[in-house]
Amino acid sequence: MNWSLRRATAFAAVASLSLAAPLLGRAAAVPFALVAVAAFPVTDGWLFDVFSTPRDRREERLRTLIGFALAATGVGLLVPVFDLPVGVFVATVLLVGYGDLGRRLVLAVREHRAYSMVGFVVVGALVALAGQTIAAAVLGQPMKFPYWVFLAASGALVAGVLRSVFVARDDPLVLLTVALLLWLFAVLAPFADLTTAASWERVLVALAVTTGFGYVSYALGATSVAGMLTGVLLGLLAVVLGDYGWFVVLIAFFAVGSLTTKFRYDQKLARGVAEENEGARGTGNVLGxxxxxxxxxxxxxxHAHVPLTATAYQFAYAGAVATALADTLSSEVGGLFDDPRLVTTFERVEPGTDGAVTWQGEIAGLTGAALIAALCVFVFEFSAVGAAVVLAAGFAGMTADSLAGAVLEGDVVGNQGVNFLATLTGGLAGGALALVGTLA
Incomplete structure (x- = not known):
């Protein structure tokens, strides 16, 4: 067993202490607090050799183990203080601890970054599922396997995305982020009716379809490893918390946007307007x-616990996705043509200038928004007026992107921030227009 694999096994063993949480109840954090205290004075010896990372060896302190234990302690304190479900606590700690073991097991066989992250997600999800099952059995709670599968898979994907983004071990950040998001998903999942036997179909189909699309996107070079995991996570959430129609709208953006990015890529590269990494979109781009x-x-x-109706948020979702596709098509197609003009002054500028537009790009963008609007007619049963609202929202968001690019991009915010502001504008426009038009 190599050094890295031995260390990952040791961390997984420490993560297994979370299985005592159902018995300890409100004292779930105690075992990890004791680990942090015990590890603090260790600076050499066999225990140091087992748990230390290269950084720990340089600093002569088990900082990684202490950080992991303190983060688990912090998450454990949420159990008595804010009634964090014990199952969420157990799943979070196990999927992070065992996920890294799964990654190391793959790397011990083959040095492949994508395969190793798949190992992280699969092993982490399986152990998190087992942990939730054990916790429920100890507490005498009913078995809710579809619900647990969703939480385990979504939590493992979140952790996998974070782990693939951060080069160094940063378990405190990963643990805390996964715990909070998993807690949110646990609260929302019952609204998707994931507590019945019939919900197996939705969860399993969601996992199969999103994983399939994720693999294809990575194999075609449309996404990076982190981008692939992020896309799978978003697709899973779309199916489970929304429905299949929500996934269709989302995947239309990913598919058409990726194909457009690859369209005449060499020509766009020569003009200096091509996406980086040969068009493979990472987590920042996907989330932006x-x-x-x-x-x-x-x-x-x-929606039962927040203002406005469910339909208003449906229109906001459609408006945000319409903006994303409109902006992508506008940039990727418009960048192929000469004589772009700055949206704020209409003066001619060089191709690739932030905030520059072409009439060809504007038409392409409107076509993308119209595609999303047409899909919404079929999957959401929007009326013609509803489709017009989605189209208008997409145009508003696309225009906001150009304006933000001309005014803000560069010194104030980056490209991903501009994309977020644009899609936020499109989403708000979609929801607001639906409310004004009494469609929601």
Whole structure:
């Protein structure tokens, strides 16, 4: 067993202490607090050799183990203080601890970044599922396997995205982020009716379809490893918390947007307007274009507890996705043509200038928004007026992107921030127009 694999096994063993949480109840954090205290004075010896990372060896302190234990302690304190479900606590700690073991097991066989992250997600999800099952059995709670599968898979994907983004071990950030998001998903999942036997279909189909699309996108070079995991996560949430129609709208953006990015890529590269990494979109790009839609989806799932109607959030989701596709097509097609003009002054500028537009790009963008609007007619049963609202929202968001690019991009915000502001504008426009038009 190599050093990295031995260390990952040791961390997984520490993560297994979370299985005592159902017995300890409100004292779930105690075992990890004791680990942090015990590890603090260790600076050498066999225990140091087992748990230390290269950084720990340089600093002569088990900082990684202490950080992991303190983060688990912090999450454990949420159990008595804010009634965090014990199952969520157990799943969070196990999927992070065992996920890294799964990654190391793959790397011990083959050095492949994508395969290793698949190992992280699969092993982490399986162990998190087992942990939730054990916790429920100890507490005498009913078995809710579809519900647990969703939480385990979504939590493992979130952790996998974070782990693939951060080069160094940063378990405190990963643990805390996964715990909070998993807690949110646990609250929202019952609204998707994931507590019945019939819900197996939705969860399994969601996992199969989103994983399939994720693999295809990565194999075609449309996404990076982190981008693939992010896309699978968003697709899973769209199916489970929304419905299949929500996924169709989202995947239309990913598919058409990716194909357009690859269209005449060499020509765009020569003109200096091509996406980086040969068009493979990473987590930042995926989230920049999808975060606003994700917020609308989460609000839709929680519509019984927040203002406005479920339909308003449905229109907001459609408006955000329409903006994302409109902006992508406008940039990718418009960048192929000469004589772009700055949207604020209409003066001619060089291709690739932030905030520059061409009439060909504007038409392409409107076509993308119209495609999403047409899909919404079929999957959401929007009326012709509803489709017009989605088209208008997409145009508003696309225009906001150009304005933000000309005014803000560069010194104030980056490209991903501009994309988020644009899709947020499209989402707000879609929801507001639906409310004004009494469609929601």
């Amino acid at each position: 274009n999808s975060a606003a839609a994700l917020v609308a989806l989460l609000l839709y799932a929680a």
